[in-house]
Amino acid sequence: MAPDPFISPESGSQSAEEAPNGLVERSTQTPGVAGGGKDVYGIGSLPTAVQHRLVQVQEHAKRSFEKGDHEYAHALFAQCVAEAPCSLVFLQHFRANLTARAKTQKKSSGFSSLRGMSSGGRSAIAKAASKGEWLEAFRLGCESLRKSIDDTGALTALADACGELGHVECQLYYLRWALDVAPADDEVNRRAAAALEANGHFEQAIGCWRRVLQRKPHDEEARRAVSRLSVEQTIDEGGYNPQLLGPNGATGDIVPPRVASRARPGDQPAETPVERLDEPTLRDAIDAAPTDHVAYLDLANLFYAEGRLHDAERLLARCLKRMEGTEEQHLVVRDRLETTHLERLRRALDEANRKKQTDQTRASTELAAEALEAFNQADLEVHAARVKREPGNPRRQYELALRLKRVGKRREAITAFQAARADKSRVAEVQIHLGECFQHIEQFKLAMSSYEAAIRASENGDPEVRKLGLFRAGVLAMGLKDLETAEKWLTELAAIDFSYRNVGERLDKIAQLRHKK
Template sequence: MEPPPAASGGLSAADRNRLQQVFLRAKKCLERADYAYAHDLFSQCVAEDPGSLIYLQHFRANLAQMHPKTAAAKHSAFSGLPGFGGGRAAVSKLADKGNWREAFTAGCKALKKSPGDVGVIAELGGAAGELGHSDCQLYYLRWALDLSPTDLDVNRQAAAALEKIGEFDQAIGCWLRVQQQKPGDEEASRAISRLSVEKTIDRGGYNPQLLKGAGDVAMPHTGRVAEASARRKYDSPDAEREEQPAEPPQAALTEEELRAAIDANPADPAAYVQLAEMFSSAGRLHDAERLYKKALHVAGGGDLELLEKLEEVYLNRKRDTARVAEQRAQRQQSPAAQKLAEQAQREANLAEVEVFSARAERTPGDPRVQFDFAIRLKRVGNFREAVKPFQAARADKKRAAEAELHLGECFQHIEQHRLAMRSYEAAIAICGEGEWTDLRKLALYRAGVLAMGLKDLDAAEKYLTDLASADFGYRDVSARLDKLATIRKTG
């Protein structure tokens, strides 16, 4: 059994590029209404990278086009039909064995025939949660609740998932729906009481409406501020002020007014951007991300500034989730909470790899972007893949020494010791004689320690002595010099 790359610590660059090509073909199929083939292609993306929210969103959007009536229907209309239920059992059986890719493949196949099967959707959500993909887990559960808002099992599952990421208000909401359907349920009562105590924890940036059905969300009034929106063109925000310098500054629009502006002119990205910025400032990062995506779409998809705003809010959401999990782990001091915190941090790190990989592909000639990408690869332990972008980053003279130092550490991790030594020596040379920066000290230390490991005692003594002459208390440099002296005496 071979787990999907995402379950093993992230996709390789080759797999990521291959899947991206599959995804682009799927989007073209969706655009020309070839929904069945698009479903198969999107299914491949979801199965091989179950942590990609973008792949999952497109998978669901295509499925809604294949079965428009089912997309708007409730689960109760389908639950009694033949064929429903078997798909969930197949997914569950495969997931229990750890056959993750096969489980997601089976689930996607089942939904192609039975798009309203809440059981399959919830089971896929559970599998995403097992792999640590909380964003996708919540998306599956929201999807299931859109179809069946009062489903007891899905609400319980959603409550547990929300509690894990510290979204206690939303978890209470799920338990309240259970209580409404099953008055006197002791589990629901206990959970509501317990979670009420936790409500003071900082929020992690998740949309409070995340797991509510569409019917639960109040819709704004429309058509009130079309002229105000038209004056705030995204492509020229200062144009109006230049033409009419005497006009007093306009008050910031409210959320309701911005929603009305979007309804009045859905092809103008300005209001989407302003509302996204408002949500981002308020910590509603899921909403902000959704609006930046829409703004990017209506702007034609080629606006790099918008794309980077979208990427940043996505990363901030991941970082906030990791922060909340870490705070909870520190408070609870339990192995389970610590494991969740580590998982959230790992997911945040992988999200950074994903984003900076895309940026590096967009600007292959920018050494600063290559450096940022390489740092993220190194952080998640992809030392071999980090070598190439670190080498490209050396073109930035201001960071050349730092890039060489990181490069040496990567080479050392993959046991290319001679190459590692060359990089450490290059870092030392770039820093220059007499410049006792922290970077030069670390490069001397790394070179000395590596030389000891390679049994090159002369080189080890030279580097460590140079370091000790400037900072005798640096790490364990004095002890290493003593050890070198002992080796020479006894050798």
């Protein structure tokens, strides 16, 4: 990751210094890695022979640049960028040459280059990248930028490709370049914000979303993102300690499935530690089989156990894009990604609530409210997506219905609760929820019918569910002035548990009303 991972156009800062000849150089540069020095070009992962060749091409390109032969320099710099998309230095030189070339063309023609997003160039790059043809993707990108240095479509497509390959420095550099060209562009800001958030740069991601809001003040996605990222930034700056939320903390930890599966009873003595793979080994396994999801899941479990939920999310998202396998295996990874995302927001909410209790300031109260809103929104979206994937699963329907009810969307919750009745193990509980939803929207007959169905279904079930059903039915009947029905259900409740809520007082009230008649 670069020392200055991403700078918004307003700041004007750079992660490198401008050399006297106009090329952008790293300030700590030493002889090239192929010559035995430091890996200043960031190409140490390439074969030695390739490193030697690219360094020679780069030096030749720099000499052509100094002579003013920008066309030939472009061809050479583009070769370096295409073959080594991991090198920020190659990319900086490539852009510096294009900038000088554009200035020369502007002086000679009197016209500036056209700016904008080229959908054709972007789609061609994306198509090549989707096939794993990375060399071709970057060659196409370099050619698009030769035609127009301000092609934001090509820049964002190249940023996406770098993100896929894990070259974060270069991904953010391409996005910075695109924002230099079009600082108010909606799509560019959204893409930049997503990349910045994924890499933990919350303040600058907020800046991108705020630029979206300047043009679209009512954009709900942007508003929620600013709120969510404000929480993330505060937690991050506060030095969040994952140990506070470990197995003995407020939320607990999920046992990684593959680790748990290695510790079946009888497999080994209880005091023998479960074997766990380390991060380098798992990364090597992913590199060896980038389309196999197993190592990704193991590494995500490791990150999870260490409290590195951002890292786990990024890894699982990359797994989904690269993995092969059955639809069921894809669902396993997607569910794990969603669960990790929600756990991260839940932990942020717990931390915000602790801060609120400790500080007792308006700012900490607002932070806790924003954290709660961010969690509830994400929780609802995740469970809606799960229902969409498995519409016939009553358990998924029930989980979604609970969340719809919690955020006040009771009409939508009713539909989901009705679908959840197919799960015979929780019919009584579902019917009570249905009754509460119907009662809130003033469908009192339907509410009473649901409460009575809950009472019937709970006859041999959970006594607490039965007591709640009796109480709800009795209270609703009182509200409807149906004293006979109210007395019937509340008397049955009192016979089971006379101390339940205020059932005795309600029966006295019914007696008084009967006496007045």
